[in-house]
Amino acid sequence: MTEDQLSAVRRGLPEGTRAGETVIGSPTGVGRAGRTGQDMDRGSRDELLGRLAEAVGSVTVAHPTRVAVDGPPAAGKTTLADELAVVLRSQGRDVIRATIDDFLFPRAQRYPRGEYSAEGCYFDTHDHEALHRVLLDPLGPGGDRRFQPAVYDRTADTVLSPPVTTAAVDAVLVFDGVFLMRPELVERWDLRVFVSTALEKTVDRAVIRERRVSSRADVERRWRERYIPAQQFYFATVRPTDHVDIIVHNDEPRQPVWAPRTH
Template sequence: MTTRDALLTHLVHAVQSLTHPARVAVDGPPAAGKTTLADELAALLRGRGHPVVRATIDDYLHPPARRYARGEFTAESCYFDTHDHRRLSREVLDPLRPGDGVLIVDGVFLLRPELVDRWDLSIFVSVGLDRTVERAVVRESPTSTRADVERRWRERYLPAQRLYFTRDAPTERAHIVVHNDDPRHPAWTYRNGASSRPHRTGSSVNPADSPHNQ
């Protein structure tokens, strides 16, 4: 079993032991690997017979006029004005009823005060912020120049992540932190007392917190 397989097995067991419906957040910086991890987890759960709904915060954006009212290249506009959390709650989080399956939502800023108490299990995908820039350059190369990507990251997304860490301490709020600098060999730690909870059990790997996002 590879390290990533072991991680996914831990996550599957954590979700299976929750009372359903289960709302699962996969948070982390842009280009950290959130969507990939959420998709892999969803596929494994479906393979074990669990009905899974997948959603992403990026489907719940405010209109551009609101998103960029404070300026396009500011941390505040990215953190405060990008996503419509009320609509996410109304259309995705609130409709779940007892007996429903698993909802997995990926996206940035999912452990902010407006959302942190909505999750039965929260996973934070931690990556060195400079590493996300290089990943983004590769990912967005078909549509953007390196200079454009680097500007968006260094003037908007990364300052917004630093603001998020200062305001909300997401790695302290998450139940599980996945250290994903090497996606093939991730490490993970239980946070927020999760390892002592009967419904969120498992051994932790690499107990030192990642320094990259601090």
């Protein structure tokens, strides 16, 4: 990704753009539990989780079901994935909960282009080879179901090697993270969910989330120079919402709007 490409992406997706909005539009005007021409639903958080659990249950594969919960930073995907895992466990499913944050490269390897590089955010951050090798492929078609849920401790900035575990054949992997529909990963998922929110809203959420460790100025700089341009590049080149099964609009987490996608 060149600086010219980044500039073009910024021009094509104006400030305030919703992640996914250029593909499916705004949920404005959707009535509670009602339908629109875009086939969207609005309901309570519990209703959304019930729909997602139904979608997981509808997947028929001969190996553990691998669920991706994609979305920009601070969109609410980790919280949604955690809540979905609780619901699935209450239904008797064996759930493996994992996250892209446990498949980062070590810090010294993540920032060769600088701390604020959008290009580095997209290309240098995540160890996809390890993710395939220890988690997604063992749980996929022809896999032996012997997996490891992590390879990296972000807090300590150290490599991990947790014990190998054997998953039940009907287990569910609930995996959250950024850039999960990129070409290296998109075919590894059996159900794909995208959590969408206005990119400007992610900045406000990040400031609140990181206020104890970072100043507002530092957070805003990281978002505006690194994270938002990387997401804009992802949307311009990969068009992730074209590949997912369900899109969740999460501007109002207690009153979410969601839309099943057909391919």
